[in-house]
Amino acid sequence: MDIRAAQDAPLFCDACPVGRHSLYGPIHTRNAGEVTAMRSLRRNFLPGQTILRDGDVPATVYTLFSGWAFRFKMLPDGGRHILGFYLPGDFISPAALDKAPLPYAVRALTAVHVCGFDRQTMADRVSVSLELQSGLIGQLLQRKQELDGMLIDIARRPAELRLLRFLVAIGEKLKARNMLPQQGFDLPVPQAILADALGVTPVYLNRMLVALRERGVVEIARKHILVPDPERLAELADEAVAA
């Protein structure tokens, strides 16, 4: 969880704790050496650097080894909408395998370490493997379900509930990857970024965060939001939806 602790991706994939979450999870589990052989590079990005450009057919696709990234789309009015976040183990990006221009951009949120794979090679590999394809299908179905949920949240729920539910969802994702230390978790997310993800203005997001801080639900630091008690957070979110 601590960004400063992030190291370059390991030289050999059998030492990698996140590979099994990625697209090639079954292969990684069965024979990590095969993944190491497929990997074409390791690379680091600084906060704010672009990992994949909107409209490109990238030459390289990645597995996020450490750090946070997000995918987004610029709006004609200069605004930016953030469609989702990538956490360690995520494959960046399934849509890039399809040899069509990527319909969004991906940018590093924190310092980021990735393992790179030649896109064409990976795509070919997937296209002849039932195992990889069905894994991909599973991931896409899950992503679709997530998007349905986000759509409902944005369309029908007031901003404060959206914020609570977002925090809960991120917490659960971290927990699913064993990235949850004992006491709460830390989002390395500036308020302006979170606002662009929730579809509210930074000003209004700040007002909501201050209100939550006064209730002891979150702590606010420069470029960080801390959730000291995820369980209480989940309770709050649940009773708010029920109402």
Place this chain on the structure above:
Amino acid sequence: MDIRAAQDAPLFCDACPVGRHSLYGPIHTRNAGEVTAMRSLRRNFLPGQTILRDGDVPATVYTLFSGWAFRFKMLPDGGRHILGFYLPGDFISPAALDKAPLPYAVRALTAVHVCGFDRQTMADRVSVSLELQSGLIGQLLQRKQELDGMLIDIARRPAELRLLRFLVAIGEKLKARNMLPQQGFDLPVPQAILADALGVTPVYLNRMLVALRERGVVEIARKHILVPDPERLAELADEAVAA
């Protein structure tokens, strides 16, 4: 396009004009008889009838032969959010193949004719076919892209623009299936349904529609919305996004 003209699905799939749009498109094109052999039933639904229930693992999945359907989720407050519409040729539903509870419900909007396939059989068939899997992956990627677009529309664009863009998108979908007669198209959609899809109240949707009618962009009939000039509609939507 005319609902009253809808007939039962044909006895043999080689006469079917929509099969090639469905999940098994390649098979249908190569050997329609194979699809006929796979099909386990033909069935009709009346407007408002439930085709797939939220949380079920359905025994049968469908290809929509004629009519319109929509998928939706009920909200804890009794509201309903419509996540998308199915048109003739659409497979209902990709998510149902995954042997997990369906995360939404599907309901007939108009009178609907469908071809049914045993879910397990179809799922098995897909799981051993690279061709079907990659077709499914393509469909899922496209759906994901659509959902991204809807998310951005709902999060960032004012309701009237959302309405315009929705109409344009439906028109394009109809065109892609050769379901566009010369002069404009007709949505068999009550205003309450459209409101639930756009995330606005019926009252406000009606005000927007009346305004558009006064500008000659749409015509309004009971349970129908008509778009006489899709090209002008597209122009309006485009200049509105640019602004």
Place this chain on the structure above:
DNA sequence: CGCTAACTTGATCGACGTCAATCGTGGTGG
């Protein structure tokens, strides 16, 4: 011909956006 579902219209309200300062803090150069 009356009943009901769908649509329409007006008045009012509130969540959230916009505009505009100001504050605080970490990083940088002198």
Place this chain on the structure above:
DNA sequence: CCACCACGATTGACGTCGATCAAGTTAGCG
């Protein structure tokens, strides 16, 4: 080591899009 600067967070005043509440009005359908 300190002063400054710039970016991120915060606060206040005010405006508006779209919700809500409450009546009508219309048109299919029995």
